[in-house]
Amino acid sequence: MISCREEVTQMILAARVSKGISWSEVAAAVNLSKEWTTAACLGQMTFDREQAAIVGRLFDLSDEAIAWLQIAPSKGSLPTAVPTDPLIYRWYEIVSVYGSTIKELIHEEFGDGIMSAIDFSLDIRREEDPKGDRVQVLMSGKFLPYKRY
Amino acid sequence: MISCREEVTQMILAARVSKGISWSEVAAAVNLSKEWTTAACLGQMTFDREQAAIVGRLFDLSDEAIAWLQIAPSKGSLPTAVPTDPLIYRWYEIVSVYGSTIKELIHEEFGDGIMSAIDFSLDIRREEDPKGDRVQVLMSGKFLPYKRY
Amino acid sequence: MISCREEVTQMILAARVSKGISWSEVAAAVNLSKEWTTAACLGQMTFDREQAAIVGRLFDLSDEAIAWLQIAPSKGSLPTAVPTDPLIYRWYEIVSVYGSTIKELIHEEFGDGIMSAIDFSLDIRREEDPKGDRVQVLMSGKFLPYKRY
Amino acid sequence: MISCREEVTQMILAARVSKGISWSEVAAAVNLSKEWTTAACLGQMTFDREQAAIVGRLFDLSDEAIAWLQIAPSKGSLPTAVPTDPLIYRWYEIVSVYGSTIKELIHEEFGDGIMSAIDFSLDIRREEDPKGDRVQVLMSGKFLPYKRY
């Protein structure tokens, strides 16, 4: 019996190592971006029935595990409030160093409100550079204004 | 006597409200991006002598305050480990929800290493959309591989 | 010189005590709900120019303070992550006890997504009851679905 | 042997996924609101003997598990002080942003005291809206005054 979504994430991670499947291949199989697909495999998004079946076949998951893939998961992929992994910490540092700047500039351009993290997309790609390749990240989030009532 | 850089940041914020200067105008005056310039004004980056003088004139700062603008500041613009402001929290949430995804995809593309938060740039702009305008963010950070020795 | 929005909140709270103004009166003066108006006075929402002027007159604020009322503030009205005030703690407890229930029921009705805290309104009123009057709270937040991309 | 109530919650969650039962169906079976029933299934409320038997049949629970459903549980459904799940976080943010406002307005209307989180009910429903459906939440809690003695 599977008692939580995290167990399915562990199964996917273990199957991925032993089968040598890449996230891009999973994304191609379900016909979605690699960012959304990986997040969904890692328990941050919800697959529909058909996508869950495809993912289940790729990773040899049981029907019960495939059912869990279609349940809205309890989200949040970091084990601690301040991440310890250096790669993820760098992102946290960007929020720490640039957080007040981002706030000032979005308010200056849009007024009081936020950039949605739900109506949101993420695109990560390689930017070739002779001085050393770069990670290029494009984010797009709908601006949501605070309303007066 | 000014005893820390945060006091200068407070002076700039107060002067900005009473004078009605926009961050874009400051950026234009020092001829740098609005992202870097705002971060520098908010105590996250270091101005050189000439830039500090320009910023000082814009905000009517004392010579002592202008000297502080040229000192590498103690960085980190968030008062708590988990930010409480909704706009900044959404960015923290993106790191929380997508953190493991970002890690997997950068490692899949580049191998073991990180995206630099130092050799890094940030560009925030408006993306017009009939269903509601969006905040578009472009990040570029050099990939730094862990070396074996 | 006023160096942050919190100082203006302190001025409003102090003026309110010494002048004996009620929040409902402030709301009537700016012609908005008492919930939004109080939140704005307490540094959680942004007044426009006209509203700020009215609030400024009510509380005898300086022009500088009135300027601060029109700046999108750094939000979050609780001094600690877990609130210590018994009235506010009860709300935290509701989130603690009913959090997983709310999550299950919203997902059951709407699918994966969230209830917006930005496109959101709050209405607090007295519900008369012979066994003791009750606090009735009506919340309304737009459902925002996670999109697949 | 079942050693704590959380294990029964896990059993219910797992059975719900594999059997495809909705919370509304459980509520209908025990003839109570979906909010209270879901909270009870998730280990936040206590079923009486008859209700526990019904829930046990729906989810194929053992007699021992059914006995645990009738024990007042150790409450609190969040794994961390600040919730990481975006849906639940939005509720925490509402308490953070509106906490001082709620406090001011309840005191203004009722005097010193609290809104009970025990003599309390919660009702979550869909509010149709052409600009996007909304989550409507109605809370009702008895006002409890601090007494002087």
Added chain:
Amino acid sequence: MISCREEVTQMILAARVSKGISWSEVAAAVNLSKEWTTAACLGQMTFDREQAAIVGRLFDLSDEAIAWLQIAPSKGSLPTAVPTDPLIYRWYEIVSVYGSTIKELIHEEFGDGIMSAIDFSLDIRREEDPKGDRVQVLMSGKFLPYKRY
């Protein structure tokens, strides 16, 4: 200008030291228990107009300070989540060591619910004992049952 209730508490504490007034004398003056009166002086309860005037005379408070005494305060008298003062820590330790016991015994006697901390009184007195006097504490809080709805 007084900007928060804590300042009035500081004034009362300072005046009490320099004037040598005991809490029992304050309680006698306002004709309430010493427990409630001390809590109110320390910013945890709200005085009515007449009581505030008496307290104000005893401690030579300004009219503004007396106005603050009649505002429902932001409660919680401990500076840290786990108290460091040995006397207060012993109470925290009692909750820590006996917490699960208290929970079991109240549920065994009353069913699911809580002992109110609002409809609550506290009485502290000396219990003479030849082996060393004891502190005797009598608490009385209304039992509030969780209701099913």
Added chain:
Amino acid sequence: MISCREEVTQMILAARVSKGISWSEVAAAVNLSKEWTTAACLGQMTFDREQAAIVGRLFDLSDEAIAWLQIAPSKGSLPTAVPTDPLIYRWYEIVSVYGSTIKELIHEEFGDGIMSAIDFSLDIRREEDPKGDRVQVLMSGKFLPYKRY
């Protein structure tokens, strides 16, 4: 093999649910108060050989488990520094709201020192009241003065 006292507590809790034994019955069997006995069963006090044997018979414990009941346990029954269970939280809130009051009044009556949490007893009972029954708690702790040396 039993590796810690917590396992024995789990065994007792599980046996209590399946056997339907009340804490008062356990207390009667060992001829001590229900408060001390429950605390001892929950791993906060130490039984002597004879008492441990009685408790072991009631709950069908192994000899090894009975041996553990006679070992001074590692105390503290709360899983988090600030308790999340509403019943236990109310006690924490009493310490938070009344902490400084308790400190002032004990010092006023006894001088500098503490109320012992070791040479201490606790008595919880029902106080009948037409407006709703109340939980009455009587605590008695020896006053221990700080000595000068």
Added chain:
Amino acid sequence: MISCREEVTQMILAARVSKGISWSEVAAAVNLSKEWTTAACLGQMTFDREQAAIVGRLFDLSDEAIAWLQIAPSKGSLPTAVPTDPLIYRWYEIVSVYGSTIKELIHEEFGDGIMSAIDFSLDIRREEDPKGDRVQVLMSGKFLPYKRY
């Protein structure tokens, strides 16, 4: 006006630096141990009237400050839960490394109970040693048994 005991501690520390008084001299003047006297000066113990007057003369304190010395202070001399000063941290480390050992050995010798930190004395002295002098610390605390009731 002095609003809390910490201010008096700051006055004593400042006066000690500018006057060059040693703690041993203060102890000799009040005719108590240097350990208790220093703790009292630092806001952890309470002086009686005569001792407070002596300390006040030594450090040129005002009458108001001398009054504060006779009030039981809010104790706890560390600014953070885990001390950052290396000298004090070593003591925390001793508790961390030897804590379970101390617990086992006291229980083995005395049974269930504690070593009092109130009926307690501390003596710090130099132990000459050719390989480098040592700090010798002698503690003595009354054993307080948990009683059964």
Added chain:
Amino acid sequence: MISCREEVTQMILAARVSKGISWSEVAAAVNLSKEWTTAACLGQMTFDREQAAIVGRLFDLSDEAIAWLQIAPSKGSLPTAVPTDPLIYRWYEIVSVYGSTIKELIHEEFGDGIMSAIDFSLDIRREEDPKGDRVQVLMSGKFLPYKRY
């Protein structure tokens, strides 16, 4: 397979309960102080080959467990930063209340530096006293001065 030192500590604690061995007997067997020996059994010190063999025989440990006894362990015997067990907490409280005093007195006697927690010994014994026996603790740690370079 044993995967960490803590498992060996659990084995020793369990064997000690079921075999009824005292720490003093273990210390006598390895011919060292009871303080060091207990600390080593509890995973805070490292046995040499011969001592590990003796301890292994006393507690019926496997060869693998005996090998782990000879590995320098990851130290720190407290599960939380602020200990919850009342006996250990009293030691933490002594550091909290007397920390600044200890710092002042060691610096007054020795200058800037620390008392070593490594070149350190601990001796716990019973001090008979007609008013109730006392726990006497003697610590000795080498003074290590900060050097200038």
Added chain:
Amino acid sequence: MISCREEVTQMILAARVSKGISWSEVAAAVNLSKEWTTAACLGQMTFDREQAAIVGRLFDLSDEAIAWLQIAPSKGSLPTAVPTDPLIYRWYEIVSVYGSTIKELIHEEFGDGIMSAIDFSLDIRREEDPKGDRVQVLMSGKFLPYKRY
């Protein structure tokens, strides 16, 4: 099935104890420094295929475990934010005591930027000294300047 990298680290640690292999021998086998090799075995660096095979043979790991050695791990080897082990704490203390000094001196020499922890090497060796041998540590990290854009 192995579900995370930590399990492989546990296998390596257990095999190292039972086989008596030193880290230097592992380093020699893979022909890299002992610092990098140990970090990689402990789940902080990534082996390539050939190195993983060698490590697998040394510690008798399964093919699945060897596959995990080639996956970029989730890094961070400390179980708590402030380390409790005395050896590791000393390093944390060095960062605490010397952190602001290191920051000042690197900025004085290099300007605003950081010392890379990725393009970084570490070398630990014995420095013989008649007064007691010393641990000598040589670190080398590329200086990365913050760029203006």
Added chain:
Amino acid sequence: MISCREEVTQMILAARVSKGISWSEVAAAVNLSKEWTTAACLGQMTFDREQAAIVGRLFDLSDEAIAWLQIAPSKGSLPTAVPTDPLIYRWYEIVSVYGSTIKELIHEEFGDGIMSAIDFSLDIRREEDPKGDRVQVLMSGKFLPYKRY
């Protein structure tokens, strides 16, 4: 009146900015290493009388401030347990990533014990490198073995 050492540190930092003195110049003036001297100026080490006088002249400090420079300070230069400044965080990350490695290698070479952070020196210098200059750090700390007693 100066009430704590931190105020003197603020004075030094402010004077350094307005006078444009480098840390190396201060070190040369007191004839000690730039690492120790900077640490002492920043309140982590203690100057003797002569050195304090020199530092006082360089930074125009009052006699009272110079007296504070000769008092062993309360150490620890980081405002939060996990540093937020990127430069200092990289050092924390090194401890996090390499902590278990450092522990293993020091124990392998020296046995159970620690590297002293007191009998310790630090040397930071520029290492020229055509691919970008590097920060070279040499640490030397005496090995202190745990003794058996």
